[in-house]
Amino acid sequence: MSTLTATPASPLDGATKPTGTARQFCTFVLDDLYFGVEVLKVQEVIRYQDMTRVPLAPGVVQGLINLRGQIVTAIDLRRRLELSERSGDARPMNVVVRTSDGVVSLLVDEIGDVVEVDDASFERPPDTISGAARALVTGVYKLKDRLLLALDVEQTTALEAESGVDRRN
Amino acid sequence: MQPLDDVVKEFLVESLENLDRLDRSLVDLEQDPHDRENLASIFRTIHTIKGTCGFLGFGKLESVSHVGESLLSRMRDGELVLDASITTGLLAMVDAIRRILAAIETTGSEPGESYGELIATLNRLNAPGPQAAAPPAAAGVLAEAKVDPGPESSPDAAATRRTAVHVADAPARTSEDTVMETEIPDVRGADERSGAGDRRPAIADTSLRVDVGLLDKLMNLVGELVLARNQILQFTTTQSDSAFVGATQRLNLVASELQEGVMKTRMQPIDNVWSKFPRVVRDLAVACGKQVRIEMVGKETELDKTIIEAIKDPLTHVVRNSADHGIEAPEVRIARGKHPEGVVKLRAFHEGGQINIEISDDGAGIDPERVRRKAVERSMVSAEQAGRMSDHEALRLIFLPGFSTAEKVTNVSGRGVGMDVVKTNIEKIGGTVDIQSAAGQGTTLKIRIPLTLAIIPAVMVSTGGEVFAIPQVSLLELVRLEGDQARAGIERIGAATFHRLRGNLLPLVHLHSELNLVSQGDPGVVNIVVLKADDRQFGLVVDAVNDTEEIVVKPLGRQLKSVQVFAGATIMGDGHVALILDATRLAQQAHVLSADRDRKLNDRQGRPLAHETTDVQTWMLFQVNGAERMAMPLHLVARLEEFATGDLERSGGQEVVQYRGEILPLVSLTRFFGGTAGADSDPRQVIVFSDRGRSVGLVVDRILDIVTETITPTRSQARPGILGAAVIQQRVTDLLDVAAIVRHAVPESVPKSVAA
Numbered sequence: 001m002s003t004l005t006a007t008p009a010s011p012l013d014g015a016t017k018p019t020g021t022a023r024q025f026c027t028f029v030l031d032d033l034y035f036g037v038e039v040l041k042v043q044e045v046i047r048y049q050d051m052t053r054v055p056l057a058p059g060v061v062q063g064l065i066n067l068r069g070q071i072v073t074a075i076d077l078r079r080r081l082e083l084s085e086r087s088g089d090a091r092p093m094n095v096v097v098r099t100s101d102g103v104v105s106l107l108v109d110e111i112g113d114v115v116e117v118d119d120a121s122f123e124r125p126p127d128t129i130s131g132a133a134r135a136l137v138t139g140v141y142k143l144k145d146r147l148l149l150a151l152d153v154e155q156t157t158a159l160e161a162e163s164g165v166d167r168r169n
Numbered sequence: 170m171q172p173l174d175d176v177v178k179e180f181l182v183e184s185l186e187n188l189d190r191l192d193r194s195l196v197d198l199e200q201d202p203h204d205r206e207n208l209a210s211i212f213r214t215i216h217t218i219k220g221t222c223g224f225l226g227f228g229k230l231e232s233v234s235h236v237g238e239s240l241l242s243r244m245r246d247g248e249l250v251l252d253a254s255i256t257t258g259l260l261a262m263v264d265a266i267r268r269i270l271a272a273i274e275t276t277g278s279e280p281g282e283s284y285g286e287l288i289a290t291l292n293r294l295n296a297p298g299p300q301a302a303a304p305p306a307a308a309g310v311l312a313e314a315k316v317d318p319g320p321e322s323s324p325d326a327a328a329t330r331r332t333a334v335h336v337a338d339a340p341a342r343t344s345e346d347t348v349m350e351t352e353i354p355d356v357r358g359a360d361e362r363s364g365a366g367d368r369r370p371a372i373a374d375t376s377l378r379v380d381v382g383l384l385d386k387l388m389n390l391v392g393e394l395v396l397a398r399n400q401i402l403q404f405t406t407t408q409s410d411s412a413f414v415g416a417t418q419r420l421n422l423v424a425s426e427l428q429e430g431v432m433k434t435r436m437q438p439i440d441n442v443w444s445k446f447p448r449v450v451r452d453l454a455v456a457c458g459k460q461v462r463i464e465m466v467g468k469e470t471e472l473d474k475t476i477i478e479a480i481k482d483p484l485t486h487v488v489r490n491s492a493d494h495g496i497e498a499p500e501v502r503i504a505r506g507k508h509p510e511g512v513v514k515l516r517a518f519h520e521g522g523q524i525n526i527e528i529s530d531d532g533a534g535i536d537p538e539r540v541r542r543k544a545v546e547r548s549m550v551s552a553e554q555a556g557r558m559s560d561h562e563a564l565r566l567i568f569l570p571g572f573s574t575a576e577k578v579t580n581v582s583g584r585g586v587g588m589d590v591v592k593t594n595i596e597k598i599g600g601t602v603d604i605q606s607a608a609g610q611g612t613t614l615k616i617r618i619p620l621t622l623a624i625i626p627a628v629m630v631s632t633g634g635e636v637f638a639i640p641q642v643s644l645l646e647l648v649r650l651e652g653d654q655a656r657a658g659i660e661r662i663g664a665a666t667f668h669r670l671r672g673n674l675l676p677l678v679h680l681h682s683e684l685n686l687v688s689q690g691d692p693g694v695v696n697i698v699v700l701k702a703d704d705r706q707f708g709l710v711v712d713a714v715n716d717t718e719e720i721v722v723k724p725l726g727r728q729l730k731s732v733q734v735f736a737g738a739t740i741m742g743d744g745h746v747a748l749i750l751d752a753t754r755l756a757q758q759a760h761v762l763s764a765d766r767d768r769k770l771n772d773r774q775g776r777p778l779a780h781e782t783t784d785v786q787t788w789m790l791f792q793v794n795g796a797e798r799m800a801m802p803l804h805l806v807a808r809l810e811e812f813a814t815g816d817l818e819r820s821g822g823q824e825v826v827q828y829r830g831e832i833l834p835l836v837s838l839t840r841f842f843g844g845t846a847g848a849d850s851d852p853r854q855v856i857v858f859s860d861r862g863r864s865v866g867l868v869v870d871r872i873l874d875i876v877t878e879t880i881t882p883t884r885s886q887a888r889p890g891i892l893g894a895a896v897i898q899q900r901v902t903d904l905l906d907v908a909a910i911v912r913h914a915v916p917e918s919v920p921k922s923v924a925a
Contacts, residue, residue, distance in 0.1 A: 052746040053635060055684035056732045064725075064738055064746040069393050071738045071746055073726035101727045159728045 021119045025141070025148060027112035028095060031083040033133075035108070036115065036141070036148045041097050045111055048091035049074075058159050062107055065094065072096065074105040080156060082132040097153050104157045117141040117148060125149075180221055181274050182378065184266070187214045191263050192448040195256055199451075202244075202251040212241045218266065229279045230269045236291040237262040243295060253455075258294050260448070261287055381474060384435050391424075391431045392721040398424040399718070399742035436471040439517045439526070442481050443468060446488050450513060453492045460499050460510040461492045467517035472524055476618060479598045480526070483591040487528045487614055488513060490588075495532030495612055505609065507531065523642070529613035535606040537563040544569070553882070553892045556908060557802070564604050568592040599642070625722060627739075629715040629747065630698060633686025636747045637711075638720050638739055639698060643752035645706060647714055648697040655695045662789070662809070663874030668697060668708050672829065674808055675699065677708045678759040680750075683734070688712055702756035705804070709755070718742065722749060734758055760787050760877040786880070788897060790873040791856065794844035800897055801905045803875060807859040810866070811852040826866065833857070835866040836910060841890060858907060865911050874898070889913070 025036030026045070051063030051074055062076040074094065078086055086092060092107035121142045125134055133149070136156045141148040194211050198204060219234035237259060243249045265287050272280035398420060405417045447463050454461040472480075496502075496511030503509050516527040537560040544550045544566045555563065567588045592602045600618035619625065619642060627638040628647075648670065650658040659677065660667050666677040677697065681688040690696070690712030697708040720739035729735070736751040787803040812826050817835070819825065824835040835855065837844075855866040878897055882904055886894035890913070892904045 050745065052738075052748065054729060054732060054735070054748060055633075055635070055686055056734065057729055058731065061728055064748075066740050066744055066746050069396065069740060071723045071725070071740065073728045075728065104726060104728070157728065159731075 022116050023119070024114055024116050025150065026095065026114050027148060028093070028108040029110040029112060030077055030081065030108055033081075033083070034112070034146050034148055035077075035137075035151050036112075036117075037095065037097055037106075037151050037153055039114055041099075041153050043096045043098050043103055046094045046096065049094060060159065065105060067096065067103070067105075070103065072103050072105050074107055075157060075159075076107045077156070078107075078109075080132065081136065097157070099153055099157045101157070106156070115143070115148065117143070122150075177225060177273065180225060181270055184218050184221075184270055187218070188263055188267055188270075189444055190214070192260070193444045195259055195263070196447040196451050198251055199253070199256045205245070208241070208245050212238065212245055215241060227269070227273065227279055229282075229284060230266065230273075232288060233262060233265050233269070233284050236288050236295070240291055240295045249295070255294050257455075258291050260452075262291060379434070384431070384474070387431050388435065391428050394424055395428055395719060396721065396740050396742070400744060403742045432473070435474045437474055437477050438468060439470045439472055439477070439524075440465075440468040442477055442484055443515060446485070446515070449485060449488060450492045453489060457493065458498065459492070459496055461496050462510050462512050463488075463492075464512055464514045466515070470517040470519065470524065472618075476524075476598055479594060480616070480618065483594045483616075484526070484528070486587060486591055488515070491528060491530040491532065491612070495530035495534075497533050501533075523617050523619055526616040526618070527613055528616075529611060531611040534608040534610055534612055535564060535567070535604075536608050537561075537606075540564060540566050551882075553904075553906075557805075561605070564606055567604070568602065599640075625720060626717055627720045627749065628698070628717050629741070630680075630696075630709075630711040630713065631715060632680045632688065632690070632712045633684070634689055635684075635686065636715065636741065636745070637680070638718070638747050638749045639700070639709075639752065640736070640749065641717070643700045643702065645699040645701055648695075648699060648708065649714075650695040650697070652693060655693055658695060662872055663876060665787070665803075665875040669808075670699065670708070672808060674806065675706060675708045676761045676803075677710055678755060678761060679710045681710075681712070683755060683759055700752040700756075702753040702761075705756065705761065707756055707759075707761045709750075709752075720747075720749070787875060787877045788880075789856070789875050790897065790902065791854075791869040792871050792873055793869050794839040794842050795870065797842065798873065798897075798900060798902045799838070799869075799891075799905050800895070800902045801856075801907055805858055805907055806856055807864065808857040809872060810855045810857055812855055812866075814851045814853065817853070824868075828857075828864075828866075831864065833864055833866050835868050837868040838905075838910070839868070839870065841910060841913075858911070863911075867907075867910070 024039040026039045026042045027034060027036045029035070046067075049065040049067075051065055053063050054061055060075050060079040062074045062079075065072050065074050076086075076092070078084070086109065090109065092109060093111050094105040095108055095111070096103055096105045118141075123140050123142065125137050125139055129137060129140075129149070136152055138150045138152045141150060191211060191214055194207055194214075198207050198211065201207070215234050215238045219231055219238055222230040222234065240249070240255065240259070244251055244255070249255070265284050268282075269279055272278070401417055402421060405414055408414060443465055446465075450461050450463045453459075491513045492511075496513065497505070497507075499509035502511065512531050514527075514529045516525075516529075518525050541550075541555040541558065541563045544563075545552050545555050549566065549569055550558075558566075568591075569589060595602050595616055595618065598618060600616060603615045604612065605615070606612040626641045628641060628644055630637055630639060648668070650668075658668055660669070666679070667674045668677055669675070675697075679688075680686075696711050696714050698711055698714065699706060699708050718741065720741075722737045723739060724737050725732075725735060733754045734751055736749045736754075738746050738748050741747050788800040789803045789806055790798060790800050793799050810828070812828075812835075816826055817824055818827070820832065820834075824837065825832045826835060827833075835853070850870055853868050854871050855868055856872075858865050858867060876898060880895040880897055882893040882895040884893040886903060890906050890910050892906045894901055894903050896902070
């Protein structure tokens with residue numbers, strides 16, 4: 001990840017005191033876990049949108065949304081991170097991120113604040129993180145009261161290695 | 170590199186355009202060296218380039234174009250007559266100018282090369298003339314020299330000459346004057362004025378150059394506008410306010426016209442691609458010592474700019490192939506009783522919302538036998554497969570990748586170099602390629618491509634609660650079965666289902682099962698969308714057929730790359746996203762397309778062909794002679810029929826039956842394989858097989874199943890009528906050699922048809 005100096009901003013809730021290089025993260029919650037995506041990679045955050053299912057698509061692809069005339073693939077982050085399924089009536093939010101291959105929407109439970117983190121508080125992913133999350137998280141920022149898992153957007157949206165569902169039923 | 174200034178840019182664009190025309194004009198001039206108007210126009214083009222580049226300070230360009238101009242001026246004055254060597258020299262000059270312009274475009278300055286040799290050659294061609302030694306002179310000097318007439322043969326000729334001098338003279342002077350006097354390097358102005366000396370109206374006055382990127386953007390915006398219009402139109406249906414409805418209707422009209430207008434701005438005549446072919450063919454013909462003429466029909470046919478770009482290379486390739494390999498050497502042609510001059514014919518026309526381009530030659534043609542042999546040698550197909558193929562299917566083998574590398578095939582058959590690339594490029598823009606060839610008479614390549622890529626008409630269908638778009642290009646017809654028809658109209662053989670469409674077996678693909686959806690359709694109704702995929706037809710069973718819509722195709726993200734049955738997505742009138750079905754991929758996934766299509770698909774994905782020894786194919790299994798299991802490829806089966814024993818008649822010692830106004834010969838497979846005559850069941854179970862307009866009925870004990878399996882045939886069991894054996898459904902099954910059976914059992918004397 002490139003080192004980007006965050007633009008000076010008013011101190012936000014939950015942000016550590018900037019001592020070294022600081023970055024801003026757009027945060028969200030998934031199944032009690034606290035994730036963040038670098039703010040410069042986020043195009044916008046929008047509420048739940050009607051989606052068109054894509055038959056035969058990999059399970060993590062929830063569907064396609066119409067973002068002002070642009071067709072955007074929505075990835076269910078719970079499934080991508082192999083967390084438990086979202087309860088039936090809960091409507092996820094869309095975090096629309098820019099990737100090297102266009103815009104992709106990440107479906108999350110709840111949107112948090114934009115927080116400023118200090119590179120000094122960064123650590124490699126601890127061993128306690130297991131499964132898919134470990135491969136998709138670049139590391140952990142130790143905030144005052146909780147841990148922020150920094151999500152690797154490119155890895156998260158790259159599904160080529162994943163096999164789609166079986167073609168023949 | 171410093172950014173090019175606008176004047177230089179304009180000069181480059183214009184000069185390159187003129188050069189393209191020049192190639193063509195020079196070749197035309199060679200055919201008719203006395204075409205003064207053509208000569209004057211060539212002179213004018215070179216003169217304009219020379220004049221402008223002198224002003225812009227491109228010395229090399231100026232000296233190269235200057236010698237060319239001198240040469241042309243003497244020809245125009247009738248002191249020299251164009252011959253092949255002069256044409257070659259002038260074409261070389263055009264190439265040199267093009268190279269210099271390219272260098273200016275990329276680096277901002279002229280290349281290091283001096284072009285001394287070219288200049289010397291041109292001077293030599295110009296040798297006896299007084300101007301050879303002249304220094305780069307002002308156009309005025311040249312113009313004066315031109316007025317000096319040569320010996321006059323007749324008053325008529327003198328008059329012509331005077332006109333010609335006048336025509337060429339005026340532009341020469343005006344352009345020079347413009348540049349000199351105004352000191353404003355207005356290239357266009359100079360050109361316009363020089364055009365005024367001609368009798369033709371100056372196009373430059375009414376046209377203007379627009380960046381293609383801008384048009385692309387406009388096109389996208391219009392696409393969005395059309396979608397918004399569709400949304401408003403849907404909304405209107407629930408509104409009663411007449412003013413609002415009226416305004417919507419106007420919006421509807423204006424948007425449609427705007428869409429049409431913007432689409433037109435991107436249309437270009439196919440001649441933009443074709444205009445360079447006369448030169449390509451001429452150069453090739455000279456190099457190979459052949460005589461080739463090129464004919465073009467439908468030059469004015471218009472295509473979208475992006476499509477023009479996409480077909481440029483494939484077309485050039487095909488035309489080169491035609492001239493290089495298709496047309497024979499003159500002595501061979503004479504020996505074969507043909508005119509020594511071969512013809513490459515290009516034809517373009519609109520048909521059914523598509524552009525058709527045909528490239529034909531009257532050359533040697535392609536021998537399907539040799540193609541088969543080569544394909545087998547290169548392990549691209551097995552000998553059995555090759556034997557089963559019709560001539561047309563065999564010809565299509567040249568589109569397989571890998572066929573191209575075969576140097577020998579190229580010499581032998583005429584085609585093959587990179588034909589796979591041609592096919593891939595055409596298919597990339599949604600087109601199709603087909604080839605027809607008759608040995609000794611020539612080859613025709615037919616290309617069909619859509620008019621535009623941006624907005625396509627589609628039929629919307631729904632299945633399992635989802636809406637899908639099917640491009641109308643692949644749609645043949647819609648069939649709706651209700652009540653009894655719905656129950657009886659679908660026939661099952663094993664797991665596969667069919668519908669008898671006007672007597673032909675149409676394999677059915679159920680969209681809901683292909684997409685793992687749950688059908689929500691009315692069980693009493695069957696909706697079949699008849700589609701074509703490559704050359705095959707199949708019926709797609711959907712829950713409902715909605716309506717047609719103009720859709721804008723949008724690509725899917727790479728996350729969905731693994732799902733190949735969708736060609737993209739679109740936004741419908743109500744704002745929802747609908748997926749676009751790809752008929753060919755769907756047919757492949759459902760295995761209604763035969764194995765060689767799958768094979769081609771695999772190649773395209775880069776898998777080595779030689780290692781593929783197995784075959785995914787759909788087989789019809791049947792029982793013969795009490796207990797023998799046999800199989801034949803399903804795509805050979807035309808129909809399944811039952812005939813009562815009482816209907817059978819005999820003709821020439823052969824069992825026949827009257828069938829659809831024809832006499833259908835029946836072959837008892839049981840008897841063929843040594844079983845007892847008359848042991849066939851009553852009614853007779855018959856597989857009707859059609860080949861090249863001839864139908865034959867194969868009598869079997871019973872039809873067992875239809876399976877799609879990957880099989881590995883062994884030839885050890887081969888015997889007359891049997892190609893080999895394979896394990897299908899865990900049981901050893903003989904593979905029927907249909908061709909051999911038909912050859913053996915149906916003598917040629919059996920009449921093909923009789924009047925009903």
